[in-house]
Amino acid sequence: MSYLRITLLRRAIGALTLVMACCCALMGTAADKYAGPAVLPPPGSQLQIPNPTEFSELLLTPPEGDFGEDYLSEEFASIVPAEEILEPFPVYRWYQAAYWFGPTPWDMGIQFGLNGSEGANQTQSLQVGGHWKRKTKAWKFNSKIAYNRTSANQVETQNNALLDVRLDRPIDGSPWSLFALNQTLYDEFQAYDLRVSLNTGVGYQWCDTETFDLEGRFGIGTSREFGGPDNRWTREALFGLESEYLLSKTQRLTAKVDYFPEFEDFNQYRVVTDAGWEIDLDRPSNVSLKFSVNDRYDSTPNGVDPSLLNYSAVLIWGL
Numbered sequence: 001m002s003y004l005r006i007t008l009l010r011r012a013i014g015a016l017t018l019v020m021a022c023c024c025a026l027m028g029t030a031a032d033k034y035a036g037p038a039v040l041p042p043p044g045s046q047l048q049i050p051n052p053t054e055f056s057e058l059l060l061t062p063p064e065g066d067f068g069e070d071y072l073s074e075e076f077a078s079i080v081p082a083e084e085i086l087e088p089f090p091v092y093r094w095y096q097a098a099y100w101f102g103p104t105p106w107d108m109g110i111q112f113g114l115n116g117s118e119g120a121n122q123t124q125s126l127q128v129g130g131h132w133k134r135k136t137k138a139w140k141f142n143s144k145i146a147y148n149r150t151s152a153n154q155v156e157t158q159n160n161a162l163l164d165v166r167l168d169r170p171i172d173g174s175p176w177s178l179f180a181l182n183q184t185l186y187d188e189f190q191a192y193d194l195r196v197s198l199n200t201g202v203g204y205q206w207c208d209t210e211t212f213d214l215e216g217r218f219g220i221g222t223s224r225e226f227g228g229p230d231n232r233w234t235r236e237a238l239f240g241l242e243s244e245y246l247l248s249k250t251q252r253l254t255a256k257v258d259y260f261p262e263f264e265d266f267n268q269y270r271v272v273t274d275a276g277w278e279i280d281l282d283r284p285s286n287v288s289l290k291f292s293v294n295d296r297y298d299s300t301p302n303g304v305d306p307s308l309l310n311y312s313a314v315l316i317w318g319l
């Protein structure tokens with residue numbers, strides 16, 4: 001090999017060595033600036049290098065295990081702020097109101113109560129029903145239905161159902177509100193088959209705290225008894241009170257009374273009273289026990305008992 005070729009080869013090797021030295025220096029500087037973990041996890045551990053599509057999932061779901069207190073560092077918090085970490089999207093069932101009307105503060109439940117005896121006399125008493133409520137800043141919806149059936153020695157002594165629907169609309173955030181009320185009663189042991197009552201008016205929130213709620217109502221409306229001797233629409237007024245008191249986180253007292261006098265004669269009136277004590281059970285968590293008393297009085301009974309009193313203990317299954 002000639003002297004010229006040897007000289008060119010030496011110069012090429014020297015230039016290549018210089019380039020490699022510069023690259024190593026630059027890589028060392030970058031490694032100091034972007035330091036990785038001191039000890040790499042063993043193969044098969046939970047901390048794996050994610051795919052690009054799994055990057056967001058890695059940020060939102062830190063791996064399980066003990067990686068030290070420095071794992072959730074300031075760099076991690078700057079990448080994903082705490083207020084931007086989203087909660088899992090809830091899944092609603094077909095029997096929940098939010099499944100049909102959206103994730104709003106719905107409160108639904110069905111109730112069931114049974115009592116009976118066997119011996120010299122046979123008695124059976126059944127009560128089923130449910131409630132459907134919703135409360136927002138703009139509206140308050142409250143509905144309830146209860147069905148009662150009682151028999152003694154295989155002879156039916158009670159068969160009735162009451163539907164109560166209330167809709168309130170607050171006025172500009174003040175204690176005043178507008179309301180609409182409908183009560184529909186079916187009773188086989190009354191002089192009529194069906195009675196419908198429609199009322200509207202204004203309400204006033206006397207007290208609204210975390211533990212006690214008291215609301216009064218005044219309005220006007222009309223009612224009619226179908227299938228009875230007095231088959232006409234009757235003008236009537238409405239005076240009502242409704243309250244709720246939280247005894248504890250798991251116990252509450254409720255009371256409601258509505259007084260319906262006729263405009264032509266205040267001596268002819270109806271009074272519907274309902275009171276209850278509800279206790280939330282630990283297991284299952286969506287079941288509660290309720291003791292309730294309901295009384296319906298009519299000053300014009302048309303030959304039947306003017307008062308009908310029902311008291312019961314029922315289980316409420318929250319949906």
